[in-house]
Amino acid sequence: MSRKRGRKGAGGGQRWDALPWKTIEPPLERDDGWQGMAGEEQALLYTLEEISGNDYCLREDSLGGSQERSFLAIILCQMVVAPTTPSAEDMPPAAQDSAGGVGGGVGNGKEGDAGDAGGKKGRKRKAPSALAAASEGGSSSKTEGGTASSWTNGGAKGTEKDGHGAGGDDDGNAAVEGGGAEKTTEDGDGDGEPEASNKGPKKKKRRGQGKKKRAAEARAATAAAAAAVAAAGSAPPLGDGGGSANAAAVDDAGGPGAPPPPAGLETVGRKQQQQQQQQHAGEQTAETAAAAAEKGKTKPEATTKKKKKKKKKKKKNARGEDKGGEEAAEVGQKKSERDWELGSEEAAKMAPWMYLGVELHPALLWHLHRQGFHDPTPIQRRVLPKAVLGRKDIIGAAETGSGKTLAFGLPVLSEILTRRDAAAAAARLAEGEEADQGEGEEEEGEGLHEGLQALVLCPTRELALQVAAHLREVVRDTGVAVVEAAAAGPAGAEGGAGAGAAELPALPSTLKLCSIKSLQMEKDVHAYLFCAMYPGRTLIFVNAIAIARRLSALLCALSVPATPLHAQMQQRQRLKSLDRFTSDPKAVLVATDVAARGLDIPKVEHVVHYDAARSAEVFIHRAGRTARARAAGLSLSIVAPRDDANHRQTCSVLGLHGGMQAFPLDVRMVERARERVGMALRVLKFQEAQNRVSASNDFFRGLSKEADLVMDGDLLMEDAGAKPDAAAQGRRGVKGLGKKGNQHAARLAAGARQALAVSLSRPLHSDRRKLIPVAQALTDMRAVSERTAAGDLAGKQRTRSGKQKP
Ligand SMILES: Nc1ncnc2c1ncn2[C@@H]1O[C@H](COP(=O)(O)OP(=O)(O)OP(=O)(O)O)[C@@H](O)[C@H]1O
DSSP states (O other): OOEEOSOTTOOOOSOGGGOOGGGOOSOOOOOSOSTTOOHHHHHHHHHHHHHHTOOEEBOOTTOOTHHHHHTHHHHHHHHHTSOSSOOGGGSOHHHHHHHHHHHHHHSTTOGGGSOOOTTOOOOOOOOHHHHHHHHHHHHTOOSOOSOSOTTOOTTSOSOOOOOTTOSSOSSOEEEEEEOSSOOOSSOTTSOOSOSSSOOOOOOGGGOSHHHHHHHHHHHHHHHHHHHHHHHTTOSOOTTOTTOOHHHHHHHHHHOTTOOOOHHHHHHHHHHHHHHHHHHHHHHHHHHHHHHHHHHHHHHHHHHHHHHHHHHHHHHHHHHTOTTOTTOOOOOOOOOOGGGGOOOHHHHHHTHHHHHTTOOOOHHHHHHHHHTTOOSOOHHHHHHHIIIIISOOOBOOOOOTTSOHHHHHHHHHHHHHHHHHHHHHHHHHHHHTOOOOOSHHHHHHHHHHSOSEEEEEEESSHHHHHHHHHHHHHHSTTTTOOEEEEOOOOOTTOOOOOOSOOSSOOOOOTTEEEEEEEOOGGGHHHHHHHHHHHSOSOEEEEOSOHHHHHHHHHHHHHTTOOEEEEOTTSOHHHHHHHHHHHHHOTTOEEEEOGGGSSSOOOTTOOEEEESSOOSSHHHHHHHHTTSSOTTOOEEEEEEEOGGGHHHHHHHHHHTTOTTOOEEOOOOHHHHHHHHHHHHHHHHHHHHHHHHHHHHHHHHHHHHHHHHTTOOOOGGGOOOOTTOOHHHHHTTOOOSTTTHHHHHHHHHHHHHHHHHHHHHHHHSOSSSOGGGOOOHHHHHHHHHHHHHHHHHHHHHHHHHHHHSSOOO
């Protein structure tokens, strides 16, 4: 439900750049609810409300506890792009007229968006309060019903919540979006080519005659596609029984209960964008006119300076010096508005986005299409209309891997791009010049939008990098820079979630949950057995850094390509581990909860909880690293007696009162895995001894070198397994073992390594057919247990009646 919160009648005169940024220092440590929010956070929200002129906050009653605080970052994003002036439709007619005049120069290049209704009149959207009221009705139902999208949740839980991005932080980093100001002539990725459409952005020659034709084609195709989907009953009909908030939001444009003329929808969206542009252009015209007049006077000087600056920047880039420390802003060649036109077929594919009635900036649409995102996800469908059209501040909630990043990212980026276009148009207008894409325009835009446009806070550096990369993908080549910036967090802190949240995020319905009961000392065996039997990208979660180190070393010794990830690793090493994990489809990452939240690593097939998560919320975040974006995934909990309490609590919170499904195990394979793990532990023990010896020897050698002394051989220990010539030099061996003892140790080490190698060269099970996919194993197991249950039932009935049932 939406409800009003915060101070009323807040003025809208301030701008986002007056934000007290310094008061937001991740990690935000409170994990209690909205009401109990730390004073400064509360103050920050009020400040944000004042700045945005928005004195209400849309939220759902189902959200509570830490979720609200979790979405501070999103609120923040929305706030910084919220209007500081009344919207065009709230303006008196005269003002609207003048804004319309400005907009005439702005709308250039939009005809190809398939967003125009070809002259049909769109219905006016409701005023914000009406929209809020409408959304109340819509948001009461939490299921996405009857939509065209395969993102529909179907059997997923009715209440979808999330605790995205908050809680106990690892090291408190921020992803920062800068906008408009930066531009280089390089494509950050070196890959400006479209993948989905196999067509590059349209070239300028598309201007003129052919353009109108193509635009008309695109409109016709989109309208036809939309109408076809609606006719088939698979599109979300407005005001239908599905009752989703999305439908309610669309109602705002189309009226409740009325089947939507798709073109009308598009008109509303397009009109909205034009209004936004007109509004921004109107705001900036006077300011820009003065600036332009000034610029006109000093232009030659200013241009030369800028060109020099650019040259310097290019040189720096070539030398790789301009990385700004940790930042790696990928700013591609800025393309003009016209370059983002989609062809008619492409536009038709993107019709589900048009249904939202939100006209996203064409560049975003183009990039969404390029990435194959033809459908908005449920959370995106619900957020976008309210964020973009309703200009609401949103606390969003959805299952893991459901596209929340773009849900908050798209409105922010669309606003930045739209404002920039409007500013450029206003500048052109002020200078009385014909729109001319190129250097001149870039500089105008640059002058008007220099600086930070939006800020996203993330609890870990990894997440900051990921969010930035994710957003960067949709603004490639627009000249908007998305960069990551680090902020200091508590050293060595782990990214555990705050316990005791009243509401929990949901898990995707494509995720299977199962468990293995184990002894503490057998956990290694089960973890190894699973990795060996079901190779695939696997994320193993442990509760302690020492275990992450030990288990990853053990798995490596067993030829499983494992790497650790924990908060005590240097940032560089952490990124390297992640790189390795993402580049090898069979890699295993042994991680602490530093990797539990928000990380979107493609195609993680399995999540293994080596140690039980300390709370159900952490469990959900961990498990949510797999089964993302509609993919299937498996979560396996290895439950030893000491994990039992946490595991049972998680099960009860998830409503699995009978516990999780037992993972099928073959006793013979467990036996063989046990043998191998034993051998690997021996190898590691010898390895460790060897490492200790060489570390000690290195230490003494280093000392003697520094002091310029001749090394006394007695101080050196002999390497177990060292080369024979080293032993021949008469050094003393490992203390307590003596020379013979060392030789014996070396022999043992070599023997253990060899035995392990032999064992690893054989299949884990003599019958290779036992290597079946996890999903198959679970299906088989279910069938067996169903048969057993049926048998049991029959058995019971037999006993009771004394007769066997047919
Ligand atoms: N409209 C879309 N169509 C297809 N894929 C999408 C769409 N939007 C996002 N995705 C993809 O879905 C994946 C998950 O997105 P994202 O990381 O935003 O999820 P999330 O909801 O933030 O997850 P978490 O709660 O775990 O942080 C990403 O790989 C993203 O590229």
